Amino acid sequence: MFRVIANQMIVPNVHLITLRAPAVAREAKPGQFVILRAEEEGERIPLSLSDWDAASGTVTVVFLNIGSTTSRLASLQAGVDIPTVVGPLGNATDIEKYGTVMCICGCYGIGSIYRIAKALKEVGNRVITIMEARSSYLFYWEERLSSVCDEVIQITRDGTRGYRGHVHKLPDILKDLDEPVDRIIVNGCTFLLKRVADVTRSSGIKTMVSLNPIMIDGTGMCGVCRVTVGSTTRFACVHGPDFDAHEVDWEELLQRRKTYMAEEVVPLRTSRCEERHFQMQEQSRE
Amino acid sequence: MTEKHMKLNSVEEILDYAIKKEEEAARFYADLADRVEQKAMGDVFRDFSKEEQEHKRKLLTVKSGSAAMLSMDRVLDLKIGDYLVDITLSPHLDYKQALIIAMKAEKAAFRLYHNLAATTDDENLRALLLMLAQEEARHKLRFEIEYEDYYLREN
Amino acid sequence: MSEVVKKKKYDLDRRDMPKQPPEVRRFNFDEVALGYTPELAVEEAKRCIQCKRPTCIGNCPVEINIPGFLNRVADGDFAGGIRILKEKNCLPAICGRVCPQEEQCEKTCIFRKKGGQIAIGRVERFLADWEAQQGELEMPELPRKTGYKVAIVGGGPSGLTVAGDLIKMGHEVTVFEALHKMGGVLVYGIPEFRLPKVIVNREVEYLQMLGVELVTDFVVGRTRTIDSLLDEYDAVFVGSGAGLPWFMDIPGENLNGVYSANEYLTRLNLMKGFLFPKYHTPVKRHRKVAVVGGGNVAMDCARSALRLGAESRIVYRRSREELPARLEEIENAEEEGVIFDFLTLPLRYIGDENGWVKAMECQKMELGEPDASGRRRPVPIEGSETIYEVDAVVCAIGNSPNPLIGATTPGLIIGKKGNIEANEETGATSREKIWAGGDVVTGAATVILAMGAGRIAARSIHEYLTSNGSA
Numbered sequence A: 001m002f003r004v005i006a007n008q009m010i011v012p013n014v015h016l017i018t019l020r021a022p023a024v025a026r027e028a029k030p031g032q033f034v035i036l037r038a039e040e041e042g043e044r045i046p047l048s049l050s051d052w053d054a055a056s057g058t059v060t061v062v063f064l065n066i067g068s069t070t071s072r073l074a075s076l077q078a079g080v081d082i083p084t085v086v087g088p089l090g091n092a093t094d095i096e097k098y099g100t101v102m103c104i105c106g107c108y109g110i111g112s113i114y115r116i117a118k119a120l121k122e123v124g125n126r127v128i129t130i131m132e133a134r135s136s137y138l139f140y141w142e143e144r145l146s147s148v149c150d151e152v153i154q155i156t157r158d159g160t161r162g163y164r165g166h167v168h169k170l171p172d173i174l175k176d177l178d179e180p181v182d183r184i185i186v187n188g189c190t191f192l193l194k195r196v197a198d199v200t201r202s203s204g205i206k207t208m209v210s211l212n213p214i215m216i217d218g219t220g221m222c223g224v225c226r227v228t229v230g231s232t233t234r235f236a237c238v239h240g241p242d243f244d245a246h247e248v249d250w251e252e253l254l255q256r257r258k259t260y261m262a263e264e265v266v267p268l269r270t271s272r273c274e275e276r277h278f279q280m281q282e283q284s285r286e
Numbered sequence B: 001m002t003e004k005h006m007k008l009n010s011v012e013e014i015l016d017y018a019i020k021k022e023e024e025a026a027r028f029y030a031d032l033a034d035r036v037e038q039k040a041m042g043d044v045f046r047d048f049s050k051e052e053q054e055h056k057r058k059l060l061t062v063k064s065g066s067a068a069m070l071s072m073d074r075v076l077d078l079k080i081g082d083y084l085v086d087i088t089l090s091p092h093l094d095y096k097q098a099l100i101i102a103m104k105a106e107k108a109a110f111r112l113y114h115n116l117a118a119t120t121d122d123e124n125l126r127a128l129l130l131m132l133a134q135e136e137a138r139h140k141l142r143f144e145i146e147y148e149d150y151y152l153r154e155n
Numbered sequence C: 001m002s003e004v005v006k007k008k009k010y011d012l013d014r015r016d017m018p019k020q021p022p023e024v025r026r027f028n029f030d031e032v033a034l035g036y037t038p039e040l041a042v043e044e045a046k047r048c049i050q051c052k053r054p055t056c057i058g059n060c061p062v063e064i065n066i067p068g069f070l071n072r073v074a075d076g077d078f079a080g081g082i083r084i085l086k087e088k089n090c091l092p093a094i095c096g097r098v099c100p101q102e103e104q105c106e107k108t109c110i111f112r113k114k115g116g117q118i119a120i121g122r123v124e125r126f127l128a129d130w131e132a133q134q135g136e137l138e139m140p141e142l143p144r145k146t147g148y149k150v151a152i153v154g155g156g157p158s159g160l161t162v163a164g165d166l167i168k169m170g171h172e173v174t175v176f177e178a179l180h181k182m183g184g185v186l187v188y189g190i191p192e193f194r195l196p197k198v199i200v201n202r203e204v205e206y207l208q209m210l211g212v213e214l215v216t217d218f219v220v221g222r223t224r225t226i227d228s229l230l231d232e233y234d235a236v237f238v239g240s241g242a243g244l245p246w247f248m249d250i251p252g253e254n255l256n257g258v259y260s261a262n263e264y265l266t267r268l269n270l271m272k273g274f275l276f277p278k279y280h281t282p283v284k285r286h287r288k289v290a291v292v293g294g295g296n297v298a299m300d301c302a303r304s305a306l307r308l309g310a311e312s313r314i315v316y317r318r319s320r321e322e323l324p325a326r327l328e329e330i331e332n333a334e335e336e337g338v339i340f341d342f343l344t345l346p347l348r349y350i351g352d353e354n355g356w357v358k359a360m361e362c363q364k365m366e367l368g369e370p371d372a373s374g375r376r377r378p379v380p381i382e383g384s385e386t387i388y389e390v391d392a393v394v395c396a397i398g399n400s401p402n403p404l405i406g407a408t409t410p411g412l413i414i415g416k417k418g419n420i421e422a423n424e425e426t427g428a429t430s431r432e433k434i435w436a437g438g439d440v441v442t443g444a445a446t447v448i449l450a451m452g453a454g455r456i457a458a459r460s461i462h463e464y465l466t467s468n469g470s471a
Helices: A024-027 A068-075 A108-122 A140-149 A167-177 A192-202 A248-255 A261-269 A272-285 B013-036 B041-063 B097-117 B123-151 C040-046 C066-074 C078-088 C091-098 C119-133 C155-169 C197-210 C260-266 C296-307 C328-338 C406-407 C445-467
Strands: A004-009 A014-020 A033-037 A045-053 A058-064 A086-090 A098-108 A126-133 A151-156 A183-187 A206-210 A226-229 A232-233 A242-244 C149-153 C172-176 C213-215 C235-237 C259-261 C290-291 C313-317 C337-343 C346-350 C355-368 C376-380 C386-389 C392-395 C433-436
Touching: A004 A068, A014 A068, A014 B123, A024 A058, A024 A086, A033 A058, A033 A068, A033 A151, A033 A272, A045 A086, A058 A108, A058 A167, A068 A261, A098 A108, A098 A192, A098 C149, A108 A126, A108 A140, A108 A183, A126 A140, A126 A167, A167 A192, A183 A192, A183 C433, A192 A206, A192 A248, A226 A242, A226 A248, A232 A261, B013 B041, B013 B097, B013 B123, B041 B097, B041 B123, B097 B123, B097 C066, C040 C066, C066 C078, C066 C155, C066 C259, C078 C091, C078 C119, C078 C392, C091 C119, C091 C197, C091 C445, C149 C155, C155 C172, C155 C445, C213 C445, C259 C260, C260 C296, C260 C392, C290 C386, C296 C313, C296 C328, C296 C392, C313 C346, C355 C392, C433 C445
Parallel strands: A098 A126, A098 A183, A126 A151, A183 A206, C149 C172, C149 C235, C172 C213, C235 C433, C259 C392, C290 C313, C290 C392, C313 C337
Antiparallel strands: A004 A014, A014 A058, A033 A045, A033 A086, A045 A058, A206 A242, A226 A232, C346 C355, C355 C376, C355 C386
16 A cells, blocks of 8 residues: 655646655656556556655655546545555656757646656756646746756746747747757647647657556556557557657547547546445445 | 569579579568667577578579479468568567568568569570569468467467 | 166266356356355265376376365365365465366366266365365464575466465565556456456465565566565566567557457456446447457457447457367357357458447458468468458457566576576576566466466475575
């Protein structure tokens, strides 16, 4: 069992949870993820690691409250245990001295890019972070990121901070920066990843994205996370989660992510009181 | 000069062409051997390369006259590779994919000789080209059998 | 008029296993085989003539003293029977259910020719279930602790066997399992109706009672590497199985609704998706499911699909005689209403505008000329393409070992098929202090073979530790 140490909503619908998982904390590297179960009947879901501390044996995950497992996670108080935290899974992000690296992030990706940016800076890269959100009130960890990057640029849909629009502004940003960018790393939802891929395709800059297909085991066993990259089938959980953005078959990934949209809502719609009622009925029958 | 327009007017020219093709195949597998990330797969492609060199040696003995002509017997065609998607070459190839690559390569060679056979009126030359086609069919069968015995055991 | 009663010298009447009737069981996930009653078990055990030179023992991968336990059961001494059984087999309730006895112990039974071979597996299962019902588990006497510690990678059949053997030899044992439940293929692969998970839990608890430390949610190779474990443990056994799924490599395989057998079964078995939405892992209620393959896994998938309310078909490239699945499971599937399309090969999957599979194009096959070994292989019949309407396809054609251990353990030699190379007689690998057995070495095979390999490796590890010890 894995103890919840702290849990809070940091911006609307985005939560930050710290869990005691010493084995994971000891081995974690930037770019890796864990698979969680919030309860015995729960699903196994992948969530990227945002931070960890081997000394205290804790890991921190940023997540969007968007389904039955994440809504359950969001409701947990410190001191409660959850049944599964397994990891660190996936290949760590390649951290090398590239020169100037642009880290692009949005929603939960703002959390998971933190340790990646930090590691890149530590090996001598110039790190520029681009944070994207619908509006400025959805930004978080701005100071944290500023402390490990050379520059933080923001894009908001409504123009309340930074560039107005979304990542289609990237060519403008690159022009304004007026320096060559050697590598781009993107963390965030699939649409963000795809849009960055589209916008940077002609730039020739190597763009790595952290993919988030549906997963169950996370160890290469079931193949549900399979993605087509450069005409080859890869399993995101063991060959990724990072892949070359310009080789990913985005249409297929988006299509596969929709597989359980109808079913995902059902546990959410069933209230816990209803569940308990039927449980008690079953028990009285036994 | 493309394959289609190549003129192979004698037994010798045809055999030289076939020998060159085996050399190309041997090189193709040797290159793959250096590209793949798993050590065991490097060994696999090096072995495939050696097999192509064996084919070349056989053709050389046929050319020098010191071995009997090739057989015209039609070789069993399991058609396994015909329905499988083409494998993109990458450092991540596994053994299943290696067998598919090999059986498709042999099939392509088979088709090549068959097509060439159709372009000539000379009985002898046609016969030789058809025999070469069956040689490739034999190589293909070897990969198909291995694929079927292991990867299609449950199917 | 007196009736002449022929006195039969031998009782060749194999007692049938009571089963749920097909029309009932095709709608539930409860165990199909109901188990022998004590009377049936005794009757069946009495049929054994206790051959002077029994051939059954030699065919058992873990060398159970079969005539021994049958003899006890014949006398009604069930406690004695289970004691003998457990000397060699620490997972009898599981083996009694999933072993292919017809290929092993029962194959050479002296009564085989007349179809009267002793139903060894059914009696074995009876004994294990009887013991569980008694509630009193007899604990063997454990020797003094040796002080050595062994780490086991994988909580499947081979890992659990090594654990059971080594703990009984006095060593400290920790089993590391990647998933959140122990059992490996026993929990994620084999369905509830063939192997109830409560039984697997029971066997696992028994190991815990013996003192084995069980750690779930631990992926060796990621959470810690084997080399890191060797800083703390004196030996490591790798029983990580063959869990990497094979796909057909035909067009359309990434359409929504095309599953690997592992995914399909894991959703249902490990994640209990058949109880969705009580258990939250979603499982779709398909209408027409096609399962490609012919082994036990394919049967499990097809029978599960049926229970979820689908029209379920097995699509197999060869003929019924060549199905690799256990005859018992094939018959169960047929009785339950699974459709069988033999000599049929999928060519491609066809999707709708939303990326969902809606149909499968197949070709009919025929057996071709015999090859050098005299074996006839299936070849496609030209022009026989047929379209089958399906809304789900499960690809159950086999698995390879997962490459993670090989990739994270320098010096461990891995073969071209992804298997760890291990000595057949000892399970030793190319790395000192690392042993391996089961599917990770042989490729996908049976539970009992994995157990047999575990037994061999445990013996070798014990010898190594007690003669060399740690550096």
